[in-house]
Amino acid sequence: MSAPxxxxxxxxxxxxxxxxxxxxxxxxxATTPHxxxxxxxxxxxxDWWYEQDGPxxxxxxxxxxxxxxxxxxGGVLLGVLWWWLAPRVPLVGDVVGDNWVxxxxxxxxxxxxxxxxxxxxxxxGFGAVSAxxxxxxxxxxxxxxxxxxxxxxxxxxxxxxxxxxxLGPASDVIAQARSAGKGVTxxxxxxxxxxxxxxxxxxxxxxxxxGLTGLFGPRDPEQFPAGTYGMPGA
Numbered sequence: 001m002s003a004p005x006x007x008x009x010x011x012x013x014x015x016x017x018x019x020x021x022x023x024x025x026x027x028x029x030a031t032t033p034h035x036x037x038x039x040x041x042x043x044x045x046x047d048w049w050y051e052q053d054g055p056x057x058x059x060x061x062x063x064x065x066x067x068x069x070x071x072x073x074g075g076v077l078l079g080v081l082w083w084w085l086a087p088r089v090p091l092v093g094d095v096v097g098d099n100w101v102x103x104x105x106x107x108x109x110x111x112x113x114x115x116x117x118x119x120x121x122x123x124x125g126f127g128a129v130s131a132x133x134x135x136x137x138x139x140x141x142x143x144x145x146x147x148x149x150x151x152x153x154x155x156x157x158x159x160x161x162x163x164x165x166x167l168g169p170a171s172d173v174i175a176q177a178r179s180a181g182k183g184v185t186x187x188x189x190x191x192x193x194x195x196x197x198x199x200x201x202x203x204x205x206x207x208x209x210x211g212l213t214g215l216f217g218p219r220d221p222e223q224f225p226a227g228t229y230g231m232p233g234a
Contacts, residue, residue, distance in 0.1 A: 063138070064148035071130045071152025071205075078126050078156060078201075079163030082190075085122070086164070087114040089188035093177025102173045105185055112193055119161070120197040127153055127204025134205075135212045149209055153202035161198065165190050 089112060090105040134149055168190030170176060180186040192198075 060142055060144045064144035067134055068148040068152035072155035074126055074130060075156030075159030078122055078160035081122055082119050082160060082164040083167040086118045086190060087111045090185045091173060091188045092183060092185050095182055100174050100177050102177050116192060116194045116197055119192055120200045123157055123200035124204045127201040128208050131205040131209035135209055149205045150202040153205045157198040157201045161192050
């Protein structure tokens, strides 16, 4: 035999503990969605969620500018080394009628290829050194830093090219032939025939810096740590 059902007490006889109470401030903060920094309603987010892009990006651009200038100034040393180590192209002057004519003393020689090859090898070495130096100083990557490394390497190559030409023999070969005399050997102006060699420095710098960053650079933190509300592992 089942027990009789007791009807609920009238509203005026209910206990005071049954009356709904508004949550406290702490409970409201934990359960009530609120607006985040972007202006959208949502639950509280940890501190790692927010990043200050403004000051950080300004600092990266400033560091990138300093890096580009420092790398480009290395072109002075590259130009001096190229002028010093590049093989000389021998020329000889002759008089045909009333005019001076300049010939290659060794028409089958490969001195011109050696000039371009010397510049390319030196530029590759400078690219590797600059990439290693930038990585050791900054210990990270980033688009502004990579762009600065490439731009600085290209500017350094152009500076080295023009400096080497300026340090080398004069470009007026007729005047040199007249000064040296008929049949006397003199050096041709320093010339970079393969302009693609100007890309050796930035190419080597980019490849090595990206490799160093990928192997030894800092790793990005996890985007969603375990235990965060609303994230995996909560």
